[in-house]
Amino acid sequence: MKKMSYIAGLVIALIAGIALSAAYFSNFGNNKPPKKIIKKMVMPVKKGVFVSSRQRQLYGITVGTVKYRKISRIIKSIGELTTAEPLIKKISLRYSGYITKLYANKPGMKIFAGEKLFKIYSPSIFNAEKNLFLAYKNYKNAKKTNYKFNISESKRYYRAAEKRLELYGGISGSQINEIKKGIYVKSDIAIYSDMSGILLKKYVYSGQHFTRGQTLFKIAGLNKLWMNAWIYQNDLKFIRKNSGVSVEFSAYPGRIFNGRVSFVYPYLKSRARITEARIVFNNRKGLLQPGMFGNVKFVIKPQRQLSVKASSVLWTGTKPLVFIYGGKGYFVPEHVVLGKRWGNYYPVINGLRAGEKVVTSGTFLISSDANLKQSVNSMAGMPGM
Missing domain, CATH: 2.40.30.170 (Efflux pump adaptor protein, beta barrel domain)
Structure with missing residues (x-):
């Protein structure tokens, strides 16, 4: 970029030199170029850059108004x-035991609610099952005696045994009902999933011992x-x-x-x-x-915000520049403070007011013309010119 800027500067200076040389030799014998040439080429500092109507048509220069617009971002x-994270669940049990059989054995496999995950044997669960079965059996026998004290006491023990098994977790209500009837008192029990998802990771293998609170599986819902x-x-x-x-x-x-x-x-x-x-x-x-x-x-x-078209902005290094139309063919350069570009517009933070007219196309050509005139202006004051 620096090389290109340097070459562009040399080209502009060369063009200016040729123009001045032509003017000088056309008025050979004078130390200064004709006043008409100087007046035409030098940029007036106060009024800005003058561009004739013919040049505006040739350059395709258009002017627009700075105003408030609704800018969509x-x-x-x-x-x-x-x-x-709320749909990730770690499967663990409140007792220790052994994995007797794995059904969910492939990470990534789909798991459905109510599906068997694994079977376990736990002395704690086995004893709790037997206690529930016996307590419920005693309760039924007590009801046959019609003795209120025996009925209430046996019912209390039966409810306590049932609650204890529920608190262990991992055993469904239907399994507990089968235990009470004597159908399901077994050494190993099946553990079912209470959610649908995928098996993210398994931490146990068939035959492995597990401890209370140990993470056995991690399942995630994908809904x-x-x-x-x-x-x-x-x-x-x-x-x-x-x-x-x-x-x-x-x-x-x-x-x-x-x-x-x-x-x-x-x-x-x-x-x-x-x-x-x-x-x-x-x-x-x-x-x-x-x-x-x-x-x-x-x-x-x-949002409604004061904005200017992106085509109006000329980036000179880090400072954005726009040309304000001052009337009668003059365009005044002005540095502005802009926000982040949204679509075809820049939000105006400082430097422009609503209603001002700025160049919307041909900004670069005006800037190039201004640079050329500045070069000529600086050379016109040199000795011998």
Whole structure:
């Protein structure tokens, strides 16, 4: 870029030199070029750059008005789908024992509510089953005697045994009813899943001993998924909870999946200077899978703001420049402070007022013409010119 700027400067200086040389030799013998030439080529500092109507037509220069507009904002990002933490469940038991048989033995396999996960043998459960069976049997025998004290006491013991087995967990109500009837008193019992999802990970094998509270399986429901999308700190003020989001995945080109922002993390990552927004998707059809990357668009509600067309702005280094039309063919350069570009417009923070007219096309040509005239102006004051 520096080389190109240097070459462009040389070309402009060369053109200016040729023009001045022609003027000088046409008035040979004088030390100064003709006044008409100088007056035509030098840029008046106060009025700005003069461009004749013929030049405006030739350059295709148009003028527009700075005004308040409703600017619609779209913030683009990327994100990765993950399992929703509220739908992740770790399977553990409140007693120790042994795995006698595994049914859920392949990570990634689908699990349905009510499906067998594994069978276990536990001395604690086996004794609790026998106690419940005997307590219930005594209760039925006491009812036959019609002796109220025996009935109430046997019922209390029976209820306590039933409650104890319920508190152990992992045993359904139908299993408890079968135990009371003497149908289901067995050394090993089946443990069923109480949710549908996929088996994320298994931590045990058939025949393995497990302890109380040990994690045996991890299951995740996929009816809802989370996506963590990156947000730069400049865009944080526009992202709010419940903001609408549209995402496109490469697995489904042309198809848009809509979601909602449920949470914006209240801190930035120190190195990248970004934060993340959590987006929730309904996935009842099961089309989406954890680990998918998607192109995210945050749709921000339109806001009324003073703005200028992007084609009006000329970036000179780090400072944006616009040409304000001052009337009678004069265009005045003005540095402005702008916000982040949204579509075809820049929000105006400082430097312009509503109603002012600015160049909307041909800005670069006016700037080039102004640079040429400045070069000629500086050369006109040199000795011998």
